Amino acid sequence: MSELKKYKELALGGNIEKGGTAVDFKTGDWRSSRPIYHPENCIQCLFCWVYCPDSAVILKDGKVTGFNLDHCKGCGICAHECPGKKKVKAITMEEEVK
Amino acid sequence: MANLKELAARGDKFTGGHRACAGCGATIVARQALLAAGDKPVVTTCATGCLEVVSTIFPYTAWDVPFIHSAFENSAATISGVEAAYQSLKRQGTVTEDIRFMAFGGDGGTYDIGLQALSGAMERGHNMLYICYDNQAYMNTGIQRSSATPKGSSTTTSPNGKKIPGKVQFRKNLTEIMAAHGIPYVAQSVVGNWSDFTKKVEKALAKGGPAFIAILQPCRLGWGYPPELTAELGRLAVETNFWPLYEVEDGQYKLNHTPKERQPIDEWMFQQERFRHLKRPEHQAIIAQIQQDIDARWEQLNKKCSL
């Protein structure tokens, strides 16, 4: 999608002809900190998943397995909402090293 | 109501890769609303504003459902037209699916410039759910005051200055205005309570006819707080009674949550930059007025709910 199209190659009226094409756009480099998953503390409550503004919590068979770092902007809502196991968080935020 | 496992199994219809700020509450609203809509087909629209701008930068769209944006003040009118087309084509047999219609608008596009179009659409009785993601100011243009902006809030057009400490007026109660339309379903929800919001979206869609949900949406940029607090500050607004969770179904008011212990409003306000100036001792009276207003509104609401 990076190649800019000429006007005759575009769909009528500026339509984006397919839904959900934003998945191809990477916002991961906006991050200043990244979520780290600690599965041993995860109770699979899915709060991280449901509150993620960027749909960046990866689920497999309905269970959290990690993060889509192409989209994750590092807001930290997941870590904040995480109840963890016995008050020990299953997600912590770690500063990005550039 | 669908539980989180069921929601997760549905898969996202609002994708990542959009350009919202880190910690954006508006995209949480869109995502959860579409998850709640479930497998039933839904056609959506959104007023010009943060949600629309961040989600449809050509050629990338975060909407994996049919979506139309046309302008700022007319989200309700635009979806009226889509729904009218549906009624016509369904009657004629060219469209066979059972489709639902959902419109989004920020508080600027809903309380202010879009109020007329919203009122008209609700009065006409289109089969549509309008969701106002209420972040209490014009965030997309850079945090200007709207009629949803709470008293005391410093915005770029109601700034805290030497003479005037932020917005002078109390906010407008749009939810009550919508309830006065006598439509089948009106509700208030909040970012930070996924189950309340999911339940309300499901209910609104299942009822049929016009429905309205105002969802309070913390905005980390406009409110001024660390991005991880988006859901937390929504919940705290409910615990202070600033933003009660309630619904009006066929004219019947119902409170959905009563705080165990009502939190003082400054607990919520002082976690946000927009109210920081009110910490000064000379503004204590303003805080008192705001608290008084919240308590009075809460009392009124409770009266309606106990009828």
Next chain:
Amino acid sequence: MQKIILAKTGNEAMALAMKQVNPDVVAAYPITPATEIVQIFSQYVADGEVKTEFVAVESEHSAMSACIGSAAAGARTMTGTSSQGLALMYEMIYIAAGLRLPIVMADVNRALSAPINIHCDHSDTMGCRDAGWIHIFSENAQEAYDSMIQAVRIAEHQDVRLPVMVTTDGFIISHGMERIDTLPDADVQSFIGKYDPMMHLLDVKKPFTVGAINLTDYYFEHRRAMVDAQNNALKVIKEVGQEFGKKFDTNYGLIEKYQLDDAEVAIVALGSTCGTSKVVIDKLRQQGVKAGLLKVRVFRPFPTEEIARALENIRTVAVLDRSDSVGGFGGPVFTEIRSALYGSAKKPQISGVVYGLGGREIDMEQIEGLFMDLKAGKVKADAVSYLGVRE
């Protein structure tokens, strides 16, 4: 082909055309002098004579917004308005064209406030001339009726896909009773054919996005595509007009030449003034004055080449504008035509005449006087004058 002769006002004729088109959706709001169109159409809906879903919106802005939603959802969509209503729609007028939605609108031309005035001039639609819509003016109720039917074909044509406004002169045509030839419903239906929306929002299995934001990288390309669509429309409007003529005996083109080819003095006009001018020309011709008329039926796309060819051999031309581009050099028709002639080897002496604002009457004597002044060389070339105003 059997035509049905009826006595109809312009508004009635346009409403009848809408009924026979039988659109899927009409969203509209009342405004003088176009109210009747919506009113009559509402009665068709109430009587079950059309399959249309009628949306009685709360403003013209919402009317066009709903039309946009409806057209994007794959419904054949029509509306009607005038003047302030069109002005209130203005934002959405651009959007309808930019989204390439084939909406057809009846507009009854009326002056814009202030001062408030309900009578005819062309300021309202001229204000939208750069919006990307196709603009078709009508000389009388017959043309309004015929053009409304043709407009559906033009708007929906695959090479065009642009909204079309068909206009009548407020009160003069909208409320004037005329004898018109109408077509049987079935003929209208077979002429317009079935609408193929290509992509539409109700096709829920193929989700797509309408109205995305364009940054500096794509906005220009999308606007550029509209230019091609307008250029394509020049051909399509003629083809549709000729096919209409073949089937129903009256041909339509972009312009109409009346006693023009050998004319020494000519005027250019739009709308009902053309009818008045034809009567004057007949009289002058009998007196040996070589007078002629160029009627511009289609103002957008502007038929630049046809107009230049039609006018380049005429000695003196006055362009009549029923609206003014205040602060500019003459009205919009004058500036377009003067520009169209710039590349011609031979050019007529040309002047602009602004007339009839706010419904100020123009009568046969005035038009005759104008012709005589043109003939006598009394009209200053490359200048703009105001006809019928107390100066």
